[in-house]
Amino acid sequence: xxxxxxxxxxxxxxxxxxxxxxxxxxxxxxxxxxxxxxxxxxxxxxxxxxxxxxxxxxxxxxxxxxxxxxxxxxxxxxxxxxxxxxxxxxxxxxxxxxxxxxxxxxxxxxxxxxxxxxxxxxxxxxxxxxxxxxxxxxxxxxxxxxxxxxxxxxxxxxxxxxxxxxxxxxxxxxxxxxxxxxxxxxxxxxxxxxxxxxxxxxxxxxxxxxxxxxxxxxxxxxxxxxxxxxxxxxxxxxxxxxxxxxxxxxxxxxxxxxxxxxxxxxxxxxxxxxxxxxxxxxxxxxxxxxxxxxxxxxxxxxxxxxxxxxxxxxxxxxx
Amino acid sequence: xxxxxxxxxxxxxxxxxxxxxxxxxxxxxxxxxxxxxxxxxxxxxxxxxxxxxxxxxxxxxxxxxxxxxxxxxxxxxxxxxxxxxxxxxxxxxxxxxxxxxxxxxxxxxxxxxxxxxxxxxxxxxxxxxxxxxxxxxxxxxxxxxxxxxxxxxxxxxxxxxxxxxxxxxxxxxxxxxxxxxxxxxxxxxxxxxxxxxxxxxxxxxxxxxxxxxxxxxxxxxxxxxxxxxxxxxxxxxxxxxxxxxxxxxxxxxxxxxxxxxxxxxxxxxxxxxxxxxxxxxxxxxxxxxxxxxxxxxxxxxxxxxxxxxxxxxxxxxxxxxxxxxxxxxxxxxxxxxxxxxxxxxxxxxxxxxxxxxxxxxxxxxxxxxxxxxxxxxxxxxxxxxxxxxxxxxxxxxxxxxxxxxxxxxxxxxxxxxxxxxxxxxxxxxxxxxxxxxxxxxxxxxxxxxxxxxxxxxxxxxxxxxxxxxx
Numbered sequence: 001x002x003x004x005x006x007x008x009x010x011x012x013x014x015x016x017x018x019x020x021x022x023x024x025x026x027x028x029x030x031x032x033x034x035x036x037x038x039x040x041x042x043x044x045x046x047x048x049x050x051x052x053x054x055x056x057x058x059x060x061x062x063x064x065x066x067x068x069x070x071x072x073x074x075x076x077x078x079x080x081x082x083x084x085x086x087x088x089x090x091x092x093x094x095x096x097x098x099x100x101x102x103x104x105x106x107x108x109x110x111x112x113x114x115x116x117x118x119x120x121x122x123x124x125x126x127x128x129x130x131x132x133x134x135x136x137x138x139x140x141x142x143x144x145x146x147x148x149x150x151x152x153x154x155x156x157x158x159x160x161x162x163x164x165x166x167x168x169x170x171x172x173x174x175x176x177x178x179x180x181x182x183x184x185x186x187x188x189x190x191x192x193x194x195x196x197x198x199x200x201x202x203x204x205x206x207x208x209x210x211x212x213x214x215x216x217x218x219x220x221x222x223x224x225x226x227x228x229x230x231x232x233x234x235x236x237x238x239x240x241x242x243x244x245x246x247x248x249x250x251x252x253x254x255x256x257x258x259x260x261x262x263x264x265x266x267x268x269x270x271x272x273x274x275x276x277x278x279x280x281x282x283x284x285x286x287x288x289x290x291x292x293x294x295x296x297x298x299x300x301x302x303x304x305x306x307x308x309x310x311x312x313x314x315x316x317x318x319x
Numbered sequence: 320x321x322x323x324x325x326x327x328x329x330x331x332x333x334x335x336x337x338x339x340x341x342x343x344x345x346x347x348x349x350x351x352x353x354x355x356x357x358x359x360x361x362x363x364x365x366x367x368x369x370x371x372x373x374x375x376x377x378x379x380x381x382x383x384x385x386x387x388x389x390x391x392x393x394x395x396x397x398x399x400x401x402x403x404x405x406x407x408x409x410x411x412x413x414x415x416x417x418x419x420x421x422x423x424x425x426x427x428x429x430x431x432x433x434x435x436x437x438x439x440x441x442x443x444x445x446x447x448x449x450x451x452x453x454x455x456x457x458x459x460x461x462x463x464x465x466x467x468x469x470x471x472x473x474x475x476x477x478x479x480x481x482x483x484x485x486x487x488x489x490x491x492x493x494x495x496x497x498x499x500x501x502x503x504x505x506x507x508x509x510x511x512x513x514x515x516x517x518x519x520x521x522x523x524x525x526x527x528x529x530x531x532x533x534x535x536x537x538x539x540x541x542x543x544x545x546x547x548x549x550x551x552x553x554x555x556x557x558x559x560x561x562x563x564x565x566x567x568x569x570x571x572x573x574x575x576x577x578x579x580x581x582x583x584x585x586x587x588x589x590x591x592x593x594x595x596x597x598x599x600x601x602x603x604x605x606x607x608x609x610x611x612x613x614x615x616x617x618x619x620x621x622x623x624x625x626x627x628x629x630x631x632x633x634x635x636x637x638x639x640x641x642x643x644x645x646x647x648x649x650x651x652x653x654x655x656x657x658x659x660x661x662x663x664x665x666x667x668x669x670x671x672x673x674x675x676x677x678x679x680x681x682x683x684x685x686x687x688x689x690x691x692x693x694x695x696x697x698x699x700x701x702x703x704x705x706x707x708x709x710x711x712x713x714x715x716x717x718x719x720x721x722x723x724x725x726x727x728x729x730x731x732x733x734x735x736x737x738x739x740x741x742x743x744x745x746x747x748x749x750x751x752x753x754x755x756x757x758x759x760x761x762x763x764x765x766x767x768x769x770x771x772x773x774x775x776x777x778x779x780x781x782x783x784x785x786x787x788x789x
Contacts, residue, residue: 069417070438156611157526158623177611177765263614266765267758282410284751 062291069285080292090276097272101251103187108247112195116202139196147260150189176262179269186257186270198243205239237316245308252301273297365394369422371408372399386690398422405430406750423678428670429469429745436472437747441673443475447685452566458692459567461710463734464577466669469742474559474579478671479692482706484635485667485733486542490653494519494630503655512658516608519630524607526628531610533617534760536753537668537743538633540600548661549592552583552744575738583746586781589774597770601763612764636707636730639722649723665733665740755780
């Protein structure tokens with residue numbers, strides 16, 4: 001009679017999910033390790049799912065409905081998107097936002113890189129800490145609060161900026177009352193507040209460049225601008241890509257500065273896409289339409305980011 | 320060694336979670352709007368009162384304590400809701416209603432009366448008023464019928480007005496005296512006003528400026544539309560309302576044929592009189608008489624006025640307390656009727672509390688409404704002159720002597736002396752209408768478009784808006 005042999009120390013095998021997890025094998029061990037890992041990240045994962053992914057998915061769903069939050073939602077299919085395609089104000093807001101992104105991100109990257117290089121070159125550690133803190137501090141403040149203060153400073157008739165410009169003979173600039181100048185004022189406000197992030201990123205990137213490489217470049221006669229363009233910048237390119245991607249994504253979603261400083265005016269000169277979403281959804285109670293605009297913005301951000309990564313193959317050098 | 324198999328797949332985990340959330344999202348989107356929280360979850364006899372503001376004023380708490388003396392079982396919870404202006408406040412309250420956390424009572428100004436009434440969100444007070452007619456006779460006898468009519472919609476009354484503000488002309492007496500300009504006559508006209516504004520303005524443009532205003536619905540350049548005998552929208556009186564006029568104003572000396580509230584049905588933004596009015600204010604801006612116009616509630620303008628950088632501005636009784644609080648002495652400013660053009664028809668706004676239809680404590684809410692319009696409660700609320708009380712008997716020399724202005728009788732006189740005075744146009748689509756109005760006003764005032772172009776574009780958008788809503 002055949003006998004079934006069991007190891008005297010092995011417990012009896014259990015069936016079902018519990019058995020699958022507690023299986024005494026390499027596979028079982030791998031499952032238990034994976035489960036432990038997921039349990040550790042579960043709080044963060046839940047947070048992202050509930051507060052980020054969930055609302056994004058809900059927006060996709062809501063964009064197919066007409067809903068004024070008072071009456072029950074009505075399914076209308078793609079009507080919101082059809083309306084969006086013919087809505088010149090919304091389409092113009094994408095153009096306006098694009099103009100803002102080009103101006104703001106260019107200025108932000110250039111200035112923060114220059115500041116990072118300046119701070120990096122400081123010999124005194126204490127001084128380095130002081131400037132690092134000073135440039136990073138605006139990022140810790142509220143964008144709305146800064147916008148309120150700067151709106152007063154940019155006031156055409158009573159603002160301190162025009163006051164001091166007047167002292168040097170410059171006529172009053174209609175900072176917030178002109179289509180051209182209003183965009184510039186908002187760009188300056190935004191860049192001042194956001195520059196701390198890219199500054200810190202570049203500072204880290206510059207610290208990561210090997211000193212040996214830089215010294216070798218010096219020995220070969222590559223100094224100043226030549227060294228920066230041919231050595232520093234290529235080695236910093238992965239950091240530059242990261243900073244550019246994050247900066248563009250943030251700038252595409254700008255809201256506080258134009259909302260507080262100009263409320264999108266004069267006319268729609270500084271009305272960004274997120275302002276249009278807010279206006280449609282919360283001022284005019286067209287939740288479905290606002291969601292459709294949000295979905296379109298999501299797609300645009302996705303495409304722009306994909307394009308950035310695609311183009312990075314040509315100019316980003318990974319060591 | 321064989322590769323471990325059967326590991327929990329990360330992709331499947333995320334896909335499963337995403338599918339679950341999708342189902343939840345789509346499922347929740349198809350369910351009817353969430354009703355107010357069931358009564359058993361809320362403390363009995365609790366009234367939640369929403370108002371536009373950043374914090375509960377100690378005076379509001381005193382008001383609540385006074386109400387509790389009459390109704391000891393009642394609990395009052397004030398909910399301040401911040402907004403740059405009325406439209407933002409209304410949007411936030413509507414979001415509260417949709418989320419099932421609606422207040423019982425909310426403060427609503429003219430800009431929102433029809434917005435809430437037309438959607439069935441606010442409760443008509445007709446039955447309550449008829450039931451308590453005897454008790455309310457004293458109140459209605461003390462309130463101008465124009466203010467009551469402004470709180471009506473399609474024949475029903477939705478609010479008991481508490482305060483109002485007509486756009487009169489505030490005068491910086493310091494600047495007037497510096498330039499040797501006398502206090503204007505009651506029937507001063509647009510040309511006299513312009514000369515004064517020109518005189519007050521510094522050479523080559525201000526500061527100081529002769530005249531300033533804020534881009535919003537009430538005030539702004541709307542008063543010029545009204546005195547030019549026009550309106551942004553067509554206006555007519557809705558039928559009905561006899562139940563109220565016969566009950567409370569049968570013996571009143573009222574020359575106006577009252578109705579059941581106002582109807583603003585069609586836009587007429589680019590009417591010649593409106594173009595003329597906008598051209599006038601744009602001309603003043605081009606000449607440097609008016610500083611750059613900003614949006615908001617007027618705090619910036621008040622700052623310019625109190626620092627003697629601004630000579631005149633349209634404002635209501637709400638400025639009296641505000642200017643005094645900002646440091647102006649009672650004789651440093653004054654008020655006069657708005658200048659006459661084709662007429663001297665003023666525009667006003669009024670406010671009161673509405674009982675929301677979703678309230679589970681309507682009877683108690685009605686008692687609160689009656690309480691807050693009683694004379695003792697109103698004397699408590701309006702002691703600082705931060706708005707104009709609707710009770711005529713409360714506007715006295717004694718009331719205004721601590722704050723100014725000297726000619727306080729202009730506030731109520733606007734209604735008595737100019738009975739054609741009417742509320743600002745505020746149809747159910749007031750939020751969108753205001754947005755369109757402010758946008759094109761901004762374009763005209765920044766000289767991006769001519770007044771005719773701006774108003775033609777405004778008219779086109781308003782027509783589209785009213786066509787959608789209609």
